[in-house]
Amino acid sequence: MDRFDYINGKLFAEDVPVAKIAKEVGTPVYIYSKATFLAHLTKMQEAYAELDTTICYSIKACSNINILKFLAEAGSGFDIVSGGELYRAKQAGADMSKVVYAGTGKTDSEILEALEAKIGYFNIESEAELENIIKLAKKSGNKTKAALRVNPDVDPKTHRHTTTGKKESKFGVDIERARKVFAKYGNNDAVELNAIHLHLGSAGKTVDPYVEAIKKTLVLIEQLRSDSFKIDTLDLGGGYGADYETATAPTAGHYAKDIVPLLKGKGLKLILEPGASIAANGAILVTKVLYLKKGGEKKFVIVDAGMNDLLRPPLYGAFHFIWPADVEEAFVPEKRKKELSMEGTEVVDIVGPICEGADFMAQGRSLAPVKRGELLAIFTAGAYGYTMSSNYNSRPQLPEILVDGDKFTIIRKRQTYEDLIALEK
Numbered sequence: 001m002d003r004f005d006y007i008n009g010k011l012f013a014e015d016v017p018v019a020k021i022a023k024e025v026g027t028p029v030y031i032y033s034k035a036t037f038l039a040h041l042t043k044m045q046e047a048y049a050e051l052d053t054t055i056c057y058s059i060k061a062c063s064n065i066n067i068l069k070f071l072a073e074a075g076s077g078f079d080i081v082s083g084g085e086l087y088r089a090k091q092a093g094a095d096m097s098k099v100v101y102a103g104t105g106k107t108d109s110e111i112l113e114a115l116e117a118k119i120g121y122f123n124i125e126s127e128a129e130l131e132n133i134i135k136l137a138k139k140s141g142n143k144t145k146a147a148l149r150v151n152p153d154v155d156p157k158t159h160r161h162t163t164t165g166k167k168e169s170k171f172g173v174d175i176e177r178a179r180k181v182f183a184k185y186g187n188n189d190a191v192e193l194n195a196i197h198l199h200l201g202s203a204g205k206t207v208d209p210y211v212e213a214i215k216k217t218l219v220l221i222e223q224l225r226s227d228s229f230k231i232d233t234l235d236l237g238g239g240y241g242a243d244y245e246t247a248t249a250p251t252a253g254h255y256a257k258d259i260v261p262l263l264k265g266k267g268l269k270l271i272l273e274p275g276a277s278i279a280a281n282g283a284i285l286v287t288k289v290l291y292l293k294k295g296g297e298k299k300f301v302i303v304d305a306g307m308n309d310l311l312r313p314p315l316y317g318a319f320h321f322i323w324p325a326d327v328e329e330a331f332v333p334e335k336r337k338k339e340l341s342m343e344g345t346e347v348v349d350i351v352g353p354i355c356e357g358a359d360f361m362a363q364g365r366s367l368a369p370v371k372r373g374e375l376l377a378i379f380t381a382g383a384y385g386y387t388m389s390s391n392y393n394s395r396p397q398l399p400e401i402l403v404d405g406d407k408f409t410i411i412r413k414r415q416t417y418e419d420l421i422a423l424e425k
């Protein structure tokens with residue numbers, strides 16, 4: 001399903017050799033596979049087909065307008081977290097009724113823009129925010145719907161920076177407070193509060209936290225219904241595992257197998273907000289080996305991509321499989337996995353050119369032998385890769401390439417030095 005494969009020792013993105021793209025566009029470069037994105041979306045749509053389900057792809061994972069366009073065409077809605085993402089959704093031709101808006105710090109102008117655009121739902125993060133949205137909805141004459149984001153106090157057992165559904169989180173309101181919030185605001189005539197939103201965190205590796213959270217939430221929904229509130233929608237958020245390490249994340253089918261039976265016959269529409277599970281395996285970051293070097297006992301492979309291009313390894317301690325784009329047949333990896341014991345590999349640190357000790361892509365990693373000038377592919381780079389990149393160290397941001405079958409298109413140009421100072425007056 002993930003269309004980055006070795007053929008005779010050469011890595012292909014769908015039907016295009018990765019080396020060919022690198023030669024024409026230069027390195028480092030993000031290379032996306034359209035078929036891979038669509039395959040993950042379809043898989044999720046199919047897994048939940050038994051319920052009345054809307055998939056709202058989380059734009060912040062990977063937000064290039066060309067990618068949003070083909071996802072919208074394939075029936076995806078969108079999860080947004082800012083006015084900028086609302087703008088992208090509109091430009092992508094999204095069905096606005098399938099746009100949901102989360103985020104703890106929505107400003108008045110962002111709220112007004114979203115009201116004007118007639119988005120499907122605001123996901124409410126606090127009572128003060130709900131009060132403000134009610135005020136602005138009344139003032140602008142645009143009614144809307146809202147889901148109260150509750151914290152089920154469930155631990156998704158992921159990195160502390162990607163945990164959002166625990167009590168001590170800045171997101172949502174404690175599940176025990178939800179009834180009070182509905183009692184106070186549930187009957188206003190500008191914002192229809194008819195849904196519950198959850199988002200446990202990102203990069204989960206098991207289904208259990210979702211099951212636990214849904215069970216707690218169904219109890220709440222029963223209580224709210226007995227308080228005579230009409231709750232007809234449950235938004236389960238995102239955070240479904242993406243397969244960073246082969247076969248360590250549950251598939252969409254695994255999640256659905258446990259989740260669907262809990263929600264069948266409950267009179268609830270389901271919204272899902274996957275980001276990483278759609279985008280992560282849809283791209284690789286291709287980088288060039290600049291230098292090889294020894295420091296004490298350590299061997300370093302210095303590449304031309306840095307933490308400004310891919311922040312996940314230093315920020316989350318994230319694992320990305322990294323392997324040369326062209327290798328001898330003996331070194332073609334059977335699987336992309338953390339511990340790859342192959343004869344002839346060497347344990348190295350793969351590091352970038354940024355002036356920071358945290359600038360690494362991998363540490364203590366087995367790698368096939370490489371030389372200066374060779375290409376390395378950093379796999380599973382589609383989610384929170386380009387979107388978290390920056391100009392740190394005054395490095396121009398990378399180009400994004402979309403492969404579709406045997407064609408590839410530059411969907412974002414490499415920044416130039418002029419771009420770096422263009423807004424500095």
Ligand SMILES: *Cc1c(COP(=O)(O)O)cnc(C)c1O
Nearest residue numbers: 058102202238239273274275276
């Ligand atoms: C980031 C985010 C998502 C997507 O999370 P993934 O881990 O990429 O699936 C979904 N919903 C909300 C509210 C988010 O903040």
